[in-house]
Amino acid sequence: RHNNVNASLGLKARYDLLHVINRDKTLEQVILPGPEGISILTAMRGVHSLAKLNHDDQEWLIESFSRLTKPVDVVLVDTAAGSTSHVLSLSLAAQQVLVVLSAVAASITDAYALIKIMSQEYARRHFLVLVNNVRSEPEARAIFDNISQVAERHLSVAVDFIGCIPTDEKLRRSTQLCRPVVEAFPASVSAAGFRKVADNLLCCPCPGDYGDGVENFMQRLIRSSRLGMANSII
Numbered sequence: 001r002h003n004n005v006n007a008s009l010g011l012k013a014r015y016d017l018l019h020v021i022n023r024d025k026t027l028e029q030v031i032l033p034g035p036e037g038i039s040i041l042t043a044m045r046g047v048h049s050l051a052k053l054n055h056d057d058q059e060w061l062i063e064s065f066s067r068l069t070k071p072v073d074v075v076l077v078d079t080a081a082g083s084t085s086h087v088l089s090l091s092l093a094a095q096q097v098l099v100v101l102s103a104v105a106a107s108i109t110d111a112y113a114l115i116k117i118m119s120q121e122y123a124r125r126h127f128l129v130l131v132n133n134v135r136s137e138p139e140a141r142a143i144f145d146n147i148s149q150v151a152e153r154h155l156s157v158a159v160d161f162i163g164c165i166p167t168d169e170k171l172r173r174s175t176q177l178c179r180p181v182v183e184a185f186p187a188s189v190s191a192a193g194f195r196k197v198a199d200n201l202l203c204c205p206c207p208g209d210y211g212d213g214v215e216n217f218m219q220r221l222i223r224s225s226r227l228g229m230a231n232s233i234i
Contacts, residue, residue: 004078005040005078006032006040006042007178008175008178009034009035009040009178009179009180010178010179011032011034011040013032013040013042015029015030015042016030016041016042016043016044016045016046017030017041017042017043017044017045017046017047018045018046018049020046020061020064021046021049021050021053021057021061023060026064027041027064027065027067027068028068028069030042035179035180035183036180036182036183039070039072047089047090047221047225050089050221050222050225050226051089051222051225051226053222058222061218061222062215062218062219062222063215065214065215065217065218066213066214066215068214072213072214074202075094075214075217077090077091077094079091087114088117088118088122088224089221089224089225089227090221090224091114091118091124092118092122092124092220092224092227093217093220093221093223093224094217095206096126096128096201096204096206097118097124097126097127097128098127098128098129098130098162098201099111099114099115099127099128099129099130100129100130100132101129101130101131101132101143101147102131102132102133102134102143103131103133103134103139103143108143108146108147111129111147112147112150112151115127115151115155115157115159116151116155119151119155119156119157120155122227124157125156125157125158126157126158126159126160127151127157127158127159127160128159128160128161128162128201128204129144129147129148129159129160129161129162130162130163130164130165130197131143131144131161131163131164131165132164132165133165133167134164134165134166134167135166135167136166137164137166140161140164141161141164144159144161147159148161160204162197162200162201162204163193163196163197163200164193165190165193165194165197166189166190166193168181168188168189168190170184170185170188170189170190170191171185171188171190173185181194182194182195
C-alpha cells in the first residue's frame, strides 16, 4: 500500500500498478528506487484489478515486466495477514510463503488461519515462519514449535523455522529515521536477525516447478487472482 513499505523507507509513491494496467504510466515510471539496490512497486490497487483483465491487457502487462531493464533477483511481496482474495492470490503466486507472527495471541491465530485456508482450499503444503519481536531465539523457537506442531498434526503441512527478529530499540529508531536497520545500525541485534533470515531464505529450496523471471511471477499472479475471485464469488 502507499503508506506501508514506502513510508518505512521515507519514500512517497505518486503512481502504482493500476496506472500501468490502465496504460497511463510505464512500469519503469511507477517503480521507485530504494536503498541498497532494492526497487519498490506499489501494487495493491492493481492486484485488485488483475482478475478482470482481458487477454490483451494480460499479455501487455506481462510483457511490461519482461522488458524491465534492471534485472530482478528476488521479488518480495509484503501483504497483511488475512483471507481476502488479493492476499491469497499474491501468496499463491509466490514460490515461498513466509508467515510472520509474534507472541501475541491474535497474531498466532491469524497466522494459523492463513495456513489453514491455503492448505485446505489451495493445496499449499509448505510454509516458512518468521517470529518477530521476541526477547530471544529460544522464545521464538517455543512459539514456532507450538504452531508448527498443531499445523503439521491437523493440516498435514510442512512448517520450517526461518529465523527471528529480536525486540530492539535500534529497530524502532531506524523506523523513525525511515532507514533500514541493517544500514542505519548494522551492529544491532535486529540487523543480525534480518541478515540471518535473508541468508536462510536465499539458501532455502523452492518447492514445485516455477518458471524463472518476474514475468512468470506475473503470469502466476493473474491466474491465482482469477482463482481467488472465483472462490470468493462461490
